[in-house]
Amino acid sequence: MRRLPSLNGVRAFEAAARNGGFAGAARELNVTPAAVSRLVHLLEQRLGVALFERAANRLQLTSSGRLYQAGLTPLLDALAQLTADVTGRGExxxxxxxxxxxxxxxxxxxxxxxxxxxxxxxxxxxxxxxxxxxxxxxxxxxxxxxxxxxxxxxxxxxxxADLLPVCAPAMAAGLAGPGEIDSARLIRVAHAPEDWPRWLAEAGLERLRPAGPVFEFYGQALQAAVDGIGIALGLRPYIDDDLRAGRLVAPFALSVPKGxxxxxxxxxxxxxxxxxxxxxxxxxxxxxxxxxxxxxxxxxxxxx
Known part of the structure; x- marks a missing residue:
């Protein structure tokens, strides 16, 4: 048998943690802040741990509260989506x-x-x-x-998923071959640091160290390339529409599988x-x- 806490208490705590206080949770749940506070207090009693540190005009998550909220939010999101999927089938x-x-x-x-x-x-x-x-x-x-x-x-x-250098047409016009690559113009993606070394190794340019701007996502890096900031290592299929439309061009023929x-x-x-x-x-x-x-x-x- 599952030993589950009160769902009302869980919802009240998660909303308060996500909104930064009882007032924000109360607006979301359409109840009073006092009701949210009471539900959270009952939940803490049930769990036997403090989830919030309470002080004058301040409410702060404890380490247990942060851990609990980090797990609860995706669970409640999944429950909400599952409910929407089930109830929406008639429509x-x-x-x-x-x-x-x-x-x-x-x-x-x-x-x-x-x-x-x-x-x-x-x-x-x-x-x-x-x-x-x-x-x-x-x-x-x-x-x-x-x-x-x-x-x-x-x-x-x-x-x-193939890797292919791409840049704006004006920049490509000044590149006669991979040997003319300026490392300061090689745009990088923060979560894919292995991309440029993989391509450069295949191009025989292992000693070149990319030193261009760093962006969090491929989409940001590709937009920077469209705007002429440098050369991005495009990941297919992200770049195919831009290549067809001419917003980006591939100055070199070498395409390398990402693996x-x-x-x-x-x-x-x-x-x-x-x-x-x-x-x-x-x-x-x-x-x-x-x-x-x-x-x-x-x-x-x-x-x-």
Whole structure:
């Protein structure tokens, strides 16, 4: 038998911790601050630990409170999403996709109109977790870079993730070959420090040390490249639309596999859900089509 605390107390504490106090939680839960305080106090008694340090005009989480809130927020988010999925089935199929912000903005969202035409009753809800967070049970599926996932999940390849230097057309015009790369112009992505060394090694430029601006996400780095700040190491499929439109060009022909494919990840039980089944068919087909097309995009700049 599960030994669970009061859900009302848990909701009150999590809202107070997230909003920075009882007043903010009270507004969210549509109760009085005194009611929130009372529920949290009862929860603390039930747990036998203090979750807040209370002082005049100040409320601060204890170490136990921080630990509890860090675990509760994603659990309650997943419960809310699961409830929405279940209760929304009468109005139409709902698919919740966990994906990184750059993939969502640069690939998935621009293609949702195609899905709407193919499955007009399907509602796609995007939550930007992806590589930044572990797979959530509240998701219908995730789109992630890599094929190593916790036991019990299905992982299906979508397309390869290739690394290709890209920059603005004006900058590419001044590059005759990889040997003319200025290390100060090599734009870096903070969470992928291995990308440039991988490509430079394949280009025979192992001694070159990237020293350009650092951005948190690929999308930010690519926007910096569009704006002429430097050369970004583009990750496919993020760059394919920009290459086709001419916003970015590939000054060198060398494309290097990142070593991990893009994959569709989901629980086996989701296969029986009509909404997810439609999404899965669509994205696997599109991934196969665009994966092949992406490798055929020619570089728009000089080829070494």
């Amino acid at each position: 139409g199929h709902i698919v919740t996709v966990g994906v990184g912000p750059t993939f969502a903005i640069r690939w998935l969202i621009p293609r949702l109109a195609l899905l709407q035409r193919e499955a007009p009753g399907l509602e796609v809800r995007i939550t930007t977790g992806g590589a930044a967070a572990p797979f959530s049970d509240g998701w219908s599926c995730g789109i992630e870079l890599g094929d190593r996932h916790p036991p019990g999940l299905v992982s299906e390849p979508l397309f390869s 991990r494919p893009w994959t569709l990840v989901y629980h086996p039980r989701r296969r029986e859900e009509p909404g997810f089944a439609a999404f899965r068919r669509w994205i696997l087909r599109l991934g196969a089509e665009e994966g092949g097309q992406g490798r055929l995009i020619p570089p728009a700049g000089p080829v070494p």
